Amino acid sequence: MKILVIEDEKELQQNIVDSLTKEHFVIETASDFRTASEKLDLYQYDCILLDIMLPQGNGLTLLEELKKQGKAGNVIIISAKDSLDDKLKGLELGADDYLTKPFHLAELTARVKAVLRRNLLDGKNTLEISNLILDLNERTLLINNENVPLNRKEFAILKYFLLNQNRLVTKTALAEHVWGDHIDQSDNFDFIYYQIKNLRKKLQLAAAALEIEAIYGIGYKLVAT
Known part of the structure; x- marks a missing residue:
């Protein structure tokens, strides 16, 4: 899952990034209004942590724009401003939650996970398709009730495919979702081919009822076998 942290306090921003990275999220950051606006226009995020000031x-201006685009439902406002008016306005604009500084990072992480469950998985902790069960909390994959070990990137890739089953996933979209900001430093997509190749092999050996189909020159699609 990819999260955008919009926060201008450098130390707090880094603490949030460190905490959420340990939970295996892909994190991108913005420290000012302009950078945040540009990233929200260019990329899709599973959750947005949004400072007001x-x-x-x-x-809140960013949140208003997200609402116009129908993307305000995955936002958690994090702000030192604890006035009721700001909180109500943010929630009215579609934010999922509001957390007042200072807060414990463990609480922030719990709220992020709750938002992701509500908005992406209808409150569930598992993705179950065909004979696959992907447990998002335990980070495990079962195929025909047998455990199939995955590395961190393989898990993230499979989760993205399961959330987008039967949809065309471009190589660029997959790279941005799983690798985040660092994708800009890459000259090619060889690292994606390597991970996809290994994941395909594991699914095939475990007799998965799904396969990753290559769409030449564009990307991939997860389809039933």
Whole structure:
């Protein structure tokens, strides 16, 4: 899952990034209104942590734009402003939650996971398709009730495919979702081919009822066998 942290306090931003990275999320950051606006226009995120008071603008303005685009339902406002008016306005604009600074990172992580369950998985902790069960909490894959070990990237890739079953997934979209900001540093997609190749082999050996189909020159699609 990919999360955008919009926070101008450098130390807090880094603490949030470190905490959520340990939970195996892909994290991108923005420290001001303009950068946040550009990233929200260019990329899709599973969850957005949004500070209200930002250099160059107000976080609620970003939330208003997200609402117009129908993307405000995965936002958690994090702000030192604890006034009822700001909280109500944020929730009215579609934010899922509101957390007042200072807060414990464990609580933030719990709320992020709750938002992801509600918005992406209808509150469930597992993805069950055909003979596959992907447990998002335990980070395990069962095929025909047998455990299939996956590395961190393989798990993230399979989860993305399961959430987008029968949809065309471009190589760029997959790379941005699983690798985040660091994708810009890559000259090619060889690292994706390597992970996909290994994941395909594991699914085949475990007799999965799904396979990753290559769409030449574009990307991949997860389909039933």
